[in-house]
Amino acid sequence: MKRFMNIEPSPALRAFLTLLPFIIALFAYSIASEARLAENPHDKLLPSFTQIADAVDRYAFTENKRTGEYLFWQDTGASLYRIGLGITISALIGLFIGLCNGLLPTLRAGLSPFITIISLIPPMAILPILFITFGLDELAKVMLIIIGTAPVIIRDMQSQVMQLPQEQLIKAQTLGASTWQVAIRVILPQIMPRLLASVRLTLGAAWLFLIAAEAIAAQEGLGYRIFLVRRYMSMDVIFPYVIWITTLAFAMDFSLRKISEVCFPWYHQGAK
Amino acid sequence: MKRFMNIEPSPALRAFLTLLPFIIALFAYSIASEARLAENPHDKLLPSFTQIADAVDRYAFTENKRTGEYLFWQDTGASLYRIGLGITISALIGLFIGLCNGLLPTLRAGLSPFITIISLIPPMAILPILFITFGLDELAKVMLIIIGTAPVIIRDMQSQVMQLPQEQLIKAQTLGASTWQVAIRVILPQIMPRLLASVRLTLGAAWLFLIAAEAIAAQEGLGYRIFLVRRYMSMDVIFPYVIWITTLAFAMDFSLRKISEVCFPWYHQGAK
Amino acid sequence: MSFLEIKNVWKSYGDAQILERLNLTVKQGEFVSMVGASGCGKSTFLNMLLGKEKQTKGEILLEGKPLVQEPDEERGIVFQRYSVFPHLTVLQNVMIADEFSNAKLLGFVFGKKKAEIKAKATEFIDAVGLTPALNKYPHELSGGMQQRLAIAQALMKKPKILLLDEPFGALDPGIRADMHVLIRDIWQKNNLTIFMVTHDIKEGFELGSRVWVFDKLRHDPQAPNAYGAQVTYDLDISSETNKSDSKMKIDELSTPSSNPIMQEEKA
Amino acid sequence: MSFLEIKNVWKSYGDAQILERLNLTVKQGEFVSMVGASGCGKSTFLNMLLGKEKQTKGEILLEGKPLVQEPDEERGIVFQRYSVFPHLTVLQNVMIADEFSNAKLLGFVFGKKKAEIKAKATEFIDAVGLTPALNKYPHELSGGMQQRLAIAQALMKKPKILLLDEPFGALDPGIRADMHVLIRDIWQKNNLTIFMVTHDIKEGFELGSRVWVFDKLRHDPQAPNAYGAQVTYDLDISSETNKSDSKMKIDELSTPSSNPIMQEEKA
Amino acid sequence: AETKDKFSVCWSIYVGWMPWDYGDSSGIIKKWADKYDIEIDVVQFNDYIESINQYTAGQFDACTMTNMDALTIPAANFVDSTVLIVGDYSNGNDGVVLKDKKELKDIKGQQVNLVELSVSHYFLARALESVGLTERDIKVVNTSDADIVAAYSSKDVSAVVTWNPALSEITPQPSATEVYDSSKIPGEILDLMVVNTETLKANPKLGKALVGAWYEIIGKMTTDSKMRTEMAVASGTDLAGYDAQLATTKMFYTPKEAVSFTTDMQLAKTMENVAKFSFKHGLLGESAPDFGFIGIETPAGIVGDKSNVQLRFDPSFMQMAADGKL
Numbered sequence A, B: 001m002k003r004f005m006n007i008e009p010s011p012a013l014r015a016f017l018t019l020l021p022f023i024i025a026l027f028a029y030s031i032a033s034e035a036r037l038a039e040n041p042h043d044k045l046l047p048s049f050t051q052i053a054d055a056v057d058r059y060a061f062t063e064n065k066r067t068g069e070y071l072f073w074q075d076t077g078a079s080l081y082r083i084g085l086g087i088t089i090s091a092l093i094g095l096f097i098g099l100c101n102g103l104l105p106t107l108r109a110g111l112s113p114f115i116t117i118i119s120l121i122p123p124m125a126i127l128p129i130l131f132i133t134f135g136l137d138e139l140a141k142v143m144l145i146i147i148g149t150a151p152v153i154i155r156d157m158q159s160q161v162m163q164l165p166q167e168q169l170i171k172a173q174t175l176g177a178s179t180w181q182v183a184i185r186v187i188l189p190q191i192m193p194r195l196l197a198s199v200r201l202t203l204g205a206a207w208l209f210l211i212a213a214e215a216i217a218a219q220e221g222l223g224y225r226i227f228l229v230r231r232y233m234s235m236d237v238i239f240p241y242v243i244w245i246t247t248l249a250f251a252m253d254f255s256l257r258k259i260s261e262v263c264f265p266w267y268h269q270g271a272k
Numbered sequence C, D: 001m002s003f004l005e006i007k008n009v010w011k012s013y014g015d016a017q018i019l020e021r022l023n024l025t026v027k028q029g030e031f032v033s034m035v036g037a038s039g040c041g042k043s044t045f046l047n048m049l050l051g052k053e054k055q056t057k058g059e060i061l062l063e064g065k066p067l068v069q070e071p072d073e074e075r076g077i078v079f080q081r082y083s084v085f086p087h088l089t090v091l092q093n094v095m096i097a098d099e100f101s102n103a104k105l106l107g108f109v110f111g112k113k114k115a116e117i118k119a120k121a122t123e124f125i126d127a128v129g130l131t132p133a134l135n136k137y138p139h140e141l142s143g144g145m146q147q148r149l150a151i152a153q154a155l156m157k158k159p160k161i162l163l164l165d166e167p168f169g170a171l172d173p174g175i176r177a178d179m180h181v182l183i184r185d186i187w188q189k190n191n192l193t194i195f196m197v198t199h200d201i202k203e204g205f206e207l208g209s210r211v212w213v214f215d216k217l218r219h220d221p222q223a224p225n226a227y228g229a230q231v232t233y234d235l236d237i238s239s240e241t242n243k244s245d246s247k248m249k250i251d252e253l254s255t256p257s258s259n260p261i262m263q264e265e266k267a
Numbered sequence E: 001a002e003t004k005d006k007f008s009v010c011w012s013i014y015v016g017w018m019p020w021d022y023g024d025s026s027g028i029i030k031k032w033a034d035k036y037d038i039e040i041d042v043v044q045f046n047d048y049i050e051s052i053n054q055y056t057a058g059q060f061d062a063c064t065m066t067n068m069d070a071l072t073i074p075a076a077n078f079v080d081s082t083v084l085i086v087g088d089y090s091n092g093n094d095g096v097v098l099k100d101k102k103e104l105k106d107i108k109g110q111q112v113n114l115v116e117l118s119v120s121h122y123f124l125a126r127a128l129e130s131v132g133l134t135e136r137d138i139k140v141v142n143t144s145d146a147d148i149v150a151a152y153s154s155k156d157v158s159a160v161v162t163w164n165p166a167l168s169e170i171t172p173q174p175s176a177t178e179v180y181d182s183s184k185i186p187g188e189i190l191d192l193m194v195v196n197t198e199t200l201k202a203n204p205k206l207g208k209a210l211v212g213a214w215y216e217i218i219g220k221m222t223t224d225s226k227m228r229t230e231m232a233v234a235s236g237t238d239l240a241g242y243d244a245q246l247a248t249t250k251m252f253y254t255p256k257e258a259v260s261f262t263t264d265m266q267l268a269k270t271m272e273n274v275a276k277f278s279f280k281h282g283l284l285g286e287s288a289p290d291f292g293f294i295g296i297e298t299p300a301g302i303v304g305d306k307s308n309v310q311l312r313f314d315p316s317f318m319q320m321a322a323d324g325k326l
Ligand SMILES: Nc1ncnc2c1ncn2[C@@H]1O[C@H](COP(=O)(O)OP(=O)(O)OP(=O)(O)O)[C@@H](O)[C@H]1O
Pocket: C013, C018, C036, C037, C038, C039, C040, C041, C042, C043, C044, C045
């Protein structure tokens, strides 16, 4: 008998094991849901799968009477726009400041401790200031995402730049490169894949801030809808929205990884 | 003239540069505050430093008439207890499942994809479900922290275990170690410092979830107080609380790093 | 019955044939050096001896019985790197070998048993010359000292076979010379059977009582993975006469043009 | 006026004295090999020549003028590792050297200029034998090929001095031999002045026209950092006669007991 | 439901509900619970909606809420609920505030920030009716009540609908004009203590204890400023601030007032309005064919479907208090 740590499951067993927890979760849910519905058929806390399907149909495939739009897709569009914009701006800020900080000791001395402190402030606690400074429309939501994620990306980029082998920077200088040339020809291309990795890591936080911002003031968006229907406990709507958000988060993570693999083959050599 | 990237600021200049952004921030605040207060002396958005000091005095150094307690310290105690408990449990769960997942291919096949999906669900979106499932006392708040941080720690621990050199695991087996012995004598001690690092990384998220949880159901706590006085926009209370939270977050991060350095000198060899 | 018998062993990973038609026997107490181009399958072969990989075809018999299909105490190993536990001191690194067998449940031993193990471990540490560094962590040791430690560890279990995968590959030439003295000494004193992979042909001839050269005999330029490597030379250099005979072989193998090790350079 | 003059140079980091009383002159076209125990300050010395570190006392003159205090085009360098840019192909890695000087603002060149640079780069790549790998990324190259690339890069700038810090330290012995042929060839063809740190004394003697041995003459057991290393031997081995004279030196230095390289082993 | 002797009650921070906090901390509730030999656990919520959701999900036996939320959350989820205590109605506690505009009519075409689908939303609909406008004439932006003060200070916001204490933070600002307040629709926004009907039926002791405690507390609070100071601090303000909020709240300090309000014809009319509004906004559930889908029982008669009564105004316990029978 082999040690447990040496047992590699066969592909078929592996597939089965992968599905198992999902099946158990679904099964547990349906039992709990049926039990609750048997007690009170109008209970909304754990809706049946048909009720959920109904809600999906209503939100995603039926025109809203008042606006003529499909609520679900409208919410998705609004949220994706916000998170896309927010994370893009964060990435650009992170890239720029992180690169400069990592490369230039003088700048780093000034900015690095300040950014460390800033990154520790929980953005949720200073929401009122954000509203008043940035207003209540799209800008505020995007700003919350930026404030929540940019310091993390800056710090990550800075440490990534500092982890590049000193040898390369010296080599570039012996080839006659100026600071500017080192920045754009040696460092920038090398930290691009790391930027993507960093963005992937902060995506979770970005979704959190997006939902929080939409919960506080919005007219559409996935987070808005969840917190609005919470007013009448429509779990049949909340569940598909949560699953949808999870799917979107997964898709974004996945595509960022793929982009990185395609664009920066030299970065992923170790993963072979 | 040296390249900018080669200029190292002297210690004195470095200290000055470090303080500079803080000084600028304070200065900018006091100007903005004075301008607003000149326009409307009752403005609460940017209170003067004296107003803030008053509020600190009221909350931290004046006995609450009703309970005979000091609100500020009571809030601090409650929040620290929750975050401490939450993050400790998260760390233990993360350590245990992460270690097992990393070491045992069979278990990993079953749990790893499931946990990846779970970690993508934004906990904010399922807050209502959480509260109903776990009730409302301390447990719910601690659970939110756990649900928000444990999957991340599990995944991190798992990948850390898998990154340990295969050579070590084989060596241990040639010395006659069983799976259990490999786990507790070879892997466990080596991932302890990595666990601390992982906890440090998730602390930010833990604070976020703590504040979110306290905002919804609590009778004390730093996040509770901030949300309570937010209705009155009492920035004179919010500011010191935010600064205090930031300080606590910094202190926790700092002490975790120190603990790791003292307890696991062999892990920090590279940092020398 | 030979000590180790390798009978018509083939090994492939998916479509790629790595090794083929290996038929070899080894007597107890031999020191087999294995050389060959990078990627030709030397480590794979060692992994089969170790039980980490399973041959695709054929069988390997140790004292007449098929090899256990996972690493165990019968076979010790020293890798080029990472063979010691970074979180344990030198003494702890060596003691752990016997702690494993004595504390199946707790993983730790106490009291008298511990003192016994400590005494035994100290002996082995002394044998590899690490006594002055008894309480140091691996990161405080030089590369050579880490390898000595790995050897001491492996010896604690009195393995039937000792496997070395480029054990001195990461060391400076001066330190290598010292290690050669040490390993030859240990081999002779313990009557070990040793298999050592090396990139340094000279080292292979210097230490081994037998040298195996791995190379592909058959090669299909259209499908470079279609054929595996075999042992193309099996040189017995245990006696002095054989040794001088083999000198020519070394020189032949060392000229860059015919050197199998150089093949990966011809990108 | 000598090509390079080192006048009473001392170097310390904080309390630790690393190097002391260095007085050396080097003529253009010399190949200086530097050997010495690990941590004795060879890389530090190279860093001073490079302009990355500043001597604490004394001065270093290149063609009579003090050395520029940061790395520049006059001095090329090849490290043991990481000397090439992983995100550029072989061709791009070599071309970038001239792109730096031709596109101060954009960092990229286009059109005719680019074709010119490409032609020049191809020549240098050919000189180090990398033409077949023109469009490969460094991670697709073997260690030896990466070092060839690093050399080609450095040559593009026609540096007055070429600094090599254990350039072949991470290579297999067989590949080292090839690299030796290459570097000697390049040295002679380009009339370069080369400084090479190595851990392999044989390599140092084989390649250098001059060998410097770094060692501490003074040693205070109470304060191991109180004194720095000096150049204890300065051997001219440019002519064949000198070379055979020095053979004895090699042997003397190579016996483990007196070998300075071995000192770090005596923990 | 079965009889039991442990109950939990939740409440959230609002001027008219602060007595529950006082009752909890001063031990008055415990005193009354002991009297009926039961235990009552009082839990405070920061988030109002969460408290109602928890009650609806069955985690609590009783909860404080407004009449509209009682209809649209527990009742619409078929959790049969009984209004045990009518504590007060908003008499100026809710308001429509415009920035740099003086009249309600000017709201036309603006974005209005409020907690969507809440009682504020209903209040806005009533306000619009009064000047002949409808919801189509404006655009609603959902804004969290905790952040509405900050929102008002933002340049994007020109109109808000909110309640105290936020309202009293906004109105003093120079640019703000309160163009409509709830004193114009007295008796429509009610603050209630709602109990699960089945639980109450099986355990009348719970109703008696809660009602008894409630009237003991509020009976004293008009004269006891120390008591009001405590409530003020707990709600995050000071005595002056709290008194100002009380001034715009019509508290039923005596059970008699509350009983006579509940038995009035007007209550049925109000609830019909609320039901109509709720139906229009889909708050009664997707399966509701009309506003009367969920029956509301008042002493003056049943509004809507008599066979599907889910919300009941029951003055009997307050009557006992009025009669001194507790
Ligand atoms: N687990 C594996 N799956 C697929 N291919 C493998 C695996 N392990 C090794 N290989 C392939 O088998 C071949 C032989 O590898 P091996 O490591 O045995 O070579 P080696 O002779 O030890 O080379 P080196 O001298 O570089 O250590 C290589 O082409 C390698 O890519």
